[in-house]
Amino acid sequence: MSFPELETNRLELVQINEEHTQSYFEIMSKDEVTKYYGMDSLKSIDDASKIVKSLQNTYESKRGIRWGIVLKETGDFVGTLGLNNLSTWSKKAEIGYEIHPSHWRKGITTEAVKEVLRYSFADLDLFRIGAVTYPQNEPSIQLLRRLGFAKEGLLRGYLYQNNQSHDALIFSLLKREWAKKPPTSV
Template identity: 55%
Template sequence: MDFYELETDRLKLVEITDEYIDRYYAIMSKDEVTKYYGMPSLTEREQAENIVRSFRDNFAVKKSIRWGIIWKETNAFIGTVGLNNWSPYSRKAEVGYELDPAFWRKGMTSEAVSAVVDYAFRELGLYRLGAVTFP
């Protein structure tokens, strides 16, 4: 299965390649981003490298799909969005995301998640999506 990129009015959702490791690290090293994430903030670039590699590895075996969120206006990497615990057999997955705080409360996450949900139901044939939320 080839990686399928998505696009919205303001965003491009792209495969997360090594060129985005530094920006991913910068975002995930912020305590305000990881506060409810279920893991501590990153403290070393190597951690980001390992996570980005796991995104590719998990996609290859159909366990998850993770897109980088690119803001079209500046072509900046501003976060990620994806389907975790993807089960093609039972046709379900969980939606997850993280976003640079500079872009919070601007509708970016809603826009990205909407594109991913549409893709999940229409193209992947999923029947159920879940999400864990925090205040």
């Protein structure tokens, strides 16, 4: 199965490869990005390289899909988003995303997530997309609500970061909810 590259008005969602390692490191070494990510900031380019390889293995083993977010206008790699814990058999996955702070509040994440939701429900025929976020991550919570996700509850001690456990909120969007009001084209 070839990697499903996706496209929106402003973005290309591409397979992450070694070419993206430096840009990935620049994003994931920023504390403001990893603060609510569930992992510590990257300390070396070697760490970034290992994660990039891991993301490729996750796709090859059909456990998830992680796209690089590339701006069409400049060709810049500005973030990633993906489907984690993907199960086409049980028709579900969890979505996650991060973007370089210089591109926050420009609608890029919303545009990318809308396209991945379309792909998930229309092409993969998934039934449920979940999302887990820190209760303090208000921008992510607002994005999920804006896209129709419903808050399901609190997962106590679900995330472990900086040598301590943290609670998380769980959200979900079902295919039937998305189909009633699919996002406008991106």
